[in-house]
Amino acid sequence: MRLSRYLLKTLRETPADADTANHQLMLRAGMVHQVAAGVYGYLPLAWRALQKIERIVREEMDAAGAQEVRLPALHPIELWQESGRAAGMGDILFKVKDRRGHELVLGPTHEEVITDIVRHSVRSYRDLPLILYQIQTKFRDEPRPRSGLLRGREFTMKDAYSFDAGSEGLDRSYQAMAQAYRNIFDRCGLQTIVVEADSGAIGGKDSQEFMVTAAAGEDELLHCPSCGYAANVEKAAFKKLTPGTTAERPPREKVATPGCATIRDVAALLGVPPERTIKAVLYTDETGGLVFVCIRGDLEVNEVKVKNAFKAKDLRPATDAEIRAVGAVPGYASPIGIRREGVKLAVDDSIVSSVDYVTGANQEGYHYRHVFWDRDFMDKDGKPWLGSAYYQDFAKAQPGHGCPKCGLPLEGSRGIEVGHIFKLGTVYSESMGARYLDTAGQEQPIVMGCYGIGVTRILASAIEQHHDEKGIVWPPAIAPFRVYLVGLNLEQEAIRREADALYDELDKAGVEVLYDDREESAGVKFNDADLIGLPVRLTVSPRNVKQGVVEYKVRTAAKADLVERQRILEKLTPSA
RNA sequence: CGGGGUGUGGCGCAGUUGGCUAGCGCACGUGGUUUGGGACCACGAGGUCGCCGGUUCAAAUCCGGCCGCCCCGACCA
Structure with a gap:
């Protein structure tokens, strides 16, 4: 393909709206054209x-x-109602109406x-x-x-x-x-x-x-x-290490913790490590019910695990009002003494019954210490939560946590x-x-x-994975062309003949070649070659023609080689 | 949907205390000089200043509403 005839306009400056490498380079290399948010036209190179x-x-x-x-993109909505996903996928479905007012879905899958x-x-x-x-x-x-x-x-x-x-x-x-x-x-x-x-x-x-x-x-x-x-x-998943267990079970005790609404503050004030506290994280699901997650103070909640456990479609952080509505106090919340109706209790399995914990007392400025969850988790009527709570893994694994299989740190x-x-x-x-x-x-x-x-x-x-500061570095198997052929000083008739002849030869031999036959300076052509990033660059120029060679440069190589003109084709089509 | 930003020729931007034919760089066209890593000179084409409404003698500029696009979050098979 001759570049002078090809729909390909490179940009020197990066469009301001692009901020990932793939987006910037595809725009600069003239590969795609954005038509609307998340909608692109693919130009010849792409x-x-x-x-x-x-x-x-x-x-x-x-x-x-x-x-x-090959399946249709247009689906009658009945098909989606039948599987239950018309509702399940919600707003992600593009819907259209036909002239009779019948609803159709543009297939998302x-x-x-x-x-x-x-x-x-x-x-x-x-x-x-x-x-x-x-x-x-x-x-x-x-x-x-x-x-x-x-x-x-x-x-x-x-x-x-x-x-x-x-x-x-x-x-x-x-x-x-x-x-x-x-x-x-x-x-x-x-x-x-x-x-x-x-x-x-x-x-x-x-x-x-x-x-x-x-x-x-x-x-x-x-x-x-x-x-x-x-x-x-x-x-x-990850291996949850248990902080030192305790044989005795002192009675639960309320302690004043003014202004300590975070685990860090409470742990510091009472002199216990965060892993001996129980953190309450509260969500509201799509039915308006409260999902009350208890997890060890040093861990974070994995919302996906919570969602799956309760088959919740939607989960969002609960508001203060929603938290107070069940008798809990934001910042000092625990399941102890709250209402049971409309509450789903999730207890992460990091919370072991033989550990002596600190947790909220559902009273502004107060926590309990010596909490044993199997003994002390009771609702406002004194009925134990044990038995109706979901007790499983709700924690988010993080780098440094132990691998669930071998226990060594995860990366x-x-x-x-x-x-x-x-x-x-x-x-x-x-x-x-x-x-x-x-x-x-x-x-x-x-x-x-x-x-x-x-x-x-x-x-x-x-x-995204294969580029450098100059441009794209195509993996050969998916490169739009194999070779970028640069012709320099093509206004010199002899050079143009040489370059044209090489292009024709490669093209006939089935080598996919993009031939830069534009009237541009050497710098522009070399920079575009790097930006477009085809695996091999060949250069035909007066000084090369004089020596009977062609310059051969692999995109990833630092330097170019001079190859005899007659050997170029075999260099590009290694038989062995 | 919440928070932030932005909208002026194809791209990047300036102009925004209201004031003249709306500028600059890149890209583009013509002519000339150049020619191995984004050349130079001259001339030139290209803009409903996102849209609608308002204020005013006068609006890119002030006010109101709407829209698009980008980022963070929510969300997302």
């Missing part, structure tokens, strides 16, 4: 890269036995549509297993699109769904997809880590995310350098979620009636899995 990514995805999916389909298809075509265990996939535009009305292509309202996703006649089959499909995903990301030149993930309110059991490690990532990850455990912070990092696989089980097949007849002639729900890859996200995260 589109070529996307097509390469899609091709890799297709090859690996096909190799894993999946079959490609395709479980409903695919399940609808499969329930109409699969009858018997003989039709299974089946893995179907598509590459499609998805629409999500995100509360906040951001970071260029990393979180858009319209984006390209590869979504695959597996259908099996039992959980062993699902395991096999899941493993096949996991392997295909590893291959895809490796081929795309991405460094990823696979983490255990939260599968959300409607999810099944196993769920893993493929994360591109990058500082701009939205997700917080924890991993263990010694045993390999890795998880999204939403899901991560933290950030990642961009480029793939997510999980075992759905029979959630959709049951709600939507997708069944098959087993060998005994009995009707069974099909066991499903679903597997997503953010195709546009791969593009953005590849740039």
Whole structure:
């Protein structure tokens, strides 16, 4: 392709609205055009890269036995009502009305549509297993699109769904997809880590995310350098060390702690370490009920774990008024002596019954000491909470905490979620009636899995992970072109002939080459070459032509080599 | 949705105590001189100053409302 004919305008200055590397570089390299918040047009350079990514995805999916389909973006809302997600996904759904006033959804994902298809075509265990996939535009009305292509309202996703006649089959499909995903990301030149993930309110059991490690990532990850455990912070567990247990149980005692509404103040005043205090964190769920979380003073609450435990759709910090309404006092709250109605009590398993704790007394300026939760947690009628409280893990793992598997300290990092696989089980097949007849002639729900890859996200995260101060450094497999051919002093007829001839030769040989035949100065061309970041740069210039050589420079190399003109093609197409 | 910022040619910005044909750099066109790391000179094209309403002899500038975009948070399969 001749650059003089190509839709590609680079920018010297960085647009003010872009603040992540991928967004800045894609705008500067003339790859994308923003049309609205989170909505982009892909210009030729970006589109070529996307097509390469899609091709890799297709090859690996096909190799894993999946079959490609193409599903509609427009879905009748009834399908979403049937699965229960019309309400469940709420505001994220883009909705449109047709001329008759009938409501339709712009597909944010395709479980409903695919399940609808499969329930109409699969009858018997003989039709299974089946893995179907598509590459499609998805629409999500995100509360906040951001970071260029990393979180858009319209984006390209590869979504695959597996259908099996039992959980062993699902395991096999899941493993096949996991392997295909590893291959895809490796081929795309991405460094990823696979983490255990939260599968959300409607999810099944196993769920893993493929994360591109990058500082701009939205997700917080924890991993263990010694045993390999890795998880999204939403899901991560850790080893909770118990502070010294006590054999005796002194009676509970109220102590004055004026102005000590934080754990730090209370711990300092009473001379106890934070891990011997119990912190109360209060939320209100979508029904208006209060979710009362008790956790050891040195730990933070993981809201996702709380949400999952109570199957809450929505959780927000409770207001002071809501806290007082149940008889608790903000800053001095504990479950001791509060109302029971409308309160769900969550006790983190860091709170061990044999430890002597300090906790709030539900009275301004007072705390209790010598609190043993199994003995002292009682409501206002003196009825024990023990038995009706949820006692499990509600804590947020942090770097430095012990790995749940081997106990050594966990490390933290950030990642961009480029793939997510999980075992759905029979959630959709049951709600939507997708069944098959087993060998005994009995009707069974099909066991499903679903597997997503953010195709546009791969593009953005590849740039996020592979760039330097001058520009993009494309992983070769997804570079829009292989070679950036620079012609210098093309106004000299002899040089232009040489450059044109080299371009034609490479082009005929099937080497993807972008030929900078513009009338620009050397500096402009070299800087654009670095910005666009194709793997190889070739330079034809008067001094090279005189010597019968072409300058050959790999984007990642510090210096260029001079290669004999006749050897260029073989240098670019190594047979061995 | 809460907090913050911002909106002036394609991009980056100035101008905002009300005052003349709204400026600067980059990019763009024409001509000339240059030519290995973002050249120079000359001439030139390009703007409903986000939108609507108000105040005024006069509004990019003051007032009111609305909208877009960006960031933090909430949110988010």
